[in-house]
Amino acid sequence: MKNDTISLLQSPTTGLELKLESSTLPDGRIIEQLVSQQAEQFVIANDIAIFYEMEKLTGLNKKYQLFYDKINWYYDLGGKIVMYILHGGEENVRREYLKELEIKDDSKVLEVSVGSGANLQFMPKAPKYYGLDIAMKMMRRCQKNAVKWGLDLELFYANAEALPFKNNSFDVVFHVGGINYFNNKKAAIDEMIRVAKPGTKMIIVDETEQLAKAASRIIPGAANYYRRDKPIEPPIDLVPDDMLEKDVKLTANGDLYCLSFRKP
Ligand SMILES: C[S@@+](CC[C@H](N)C(=O)[O-])C[C@H]1O[C@@H](n2cnc3c(N)ncnc32)[C@H](O)[C@@H]1O
Structure with a gap:
């Protein structure tokens, strides 16, 4: 390291x-x-610092760690197929929210819940990337993908709710696809804010209720994945009052929300 x-x-x-x-x-x-x-x-x-004991995961975090480690081998292909069927392709879906990020060549960019790194393939090559996740098999896949895509990336096995980084470390911080089912969404949002430098614009993206409902009807097994006791809402109420430019946009024809805000 x-x-x-x-x-x-x-x-x-x-x-x-x-x-x-x-x-x-x-x-x-x-x-x-x-x-x-x-x-x-x-x-x-193997180049990944282990900041969390997998055995200590509980509740929803454990459920989704097991899920993603199990399906890691078809996550990339499955994602491409689903996004092609629903939206004509993966690239346009991901670029629609990624364009909100303010990335410069010398930025330090952190993706919380990086998974297999699927967002990173559509991002500029020059910055230094950092990613963390609780599904080790997804991150092993991400390591290989980063080599294929020619990216400078460091990975960490860590929980989004307790990040292993110092305050004010990153120029860009973002999250895609996990927060709806974190054990503690508020802790994860507070942590993203803590490690971002002042002035950083952050985005948090995940499925809307519209997608969860449609997928639960059409895709076998999806009803269990999307099991919830109330309809999905973008977690804007958990973003502290002092954050600037709070906004929620719907992307992918309303299938994703993109919550954004700026650290003062
Ligand atoms: C739908 S995937 C998204 C991966 C990637 N961000 C993307 O857009 O393709 C959700 C990811 O969130 C991770 N995850 C779930 N709970 C987490 C937690 N508490 N801390 C960190 N990562 C978590 C899962 O392991 C999985 O890799």
Whole structure:
């Protein structure tokens, strides 16, 4: 892991600074880990720093981690097919919300719940990208995709509700596709705001009630995926009052909402 990446990190539990240490196991293998003053240890496995124990996931977070790890192998193709049938293609659907982001060549860009990285293929190559997710198999796929797309990307196994980054670290922060079913949406929104630099415009995109209803009728198994006790609403009420330019747009013919706001 590069030094400039380590300088952005903190423990998601204590907020303490982290430094890189390597140690040699009895069998001769070398492991790298990030450690804090309080002896917290976060192992780096195949270039992904592990900030959360998968076994500790609960509730909806656990349900969707299991779901995405299971379907990782057809997520990219399945997404393309569904978006082609519904909207004539994936690229136009994704570009419609991505155009809201204010990306420069030297930006540090964070995608919360990066999955297989499907948004990143439509983004400029020059910036430095950072992504996190709780589904490891999706992120392994993302690693391969980033190489294919020629992107500079660092990945972290972390929960959106407790990010392993210092305050005011990123020029661009966005999320697509998971928040409707997070255990704690408010914590995730607060965390996105905390790690964004002042002035950053953020977007949060997910399915609308219209898509959840239609998909539940047409796609086998979708009713379980979209199980909910009340209709889906964009979580604008969870965005703190002091955020600027709060707005909700419907995209993909009303199948997605794009909630945006700017950190003062
Ligand atoms: C529909 S996929 C979206 C992936 C990608 N953003 C995209 O647009 O293709 C939703 C992602 O949210 C992730 N996710 C669900 N709950 C999460 C949580 N609490 N923290 C981080 N990621 C989470 C899932 O593992 C999955 O990869």
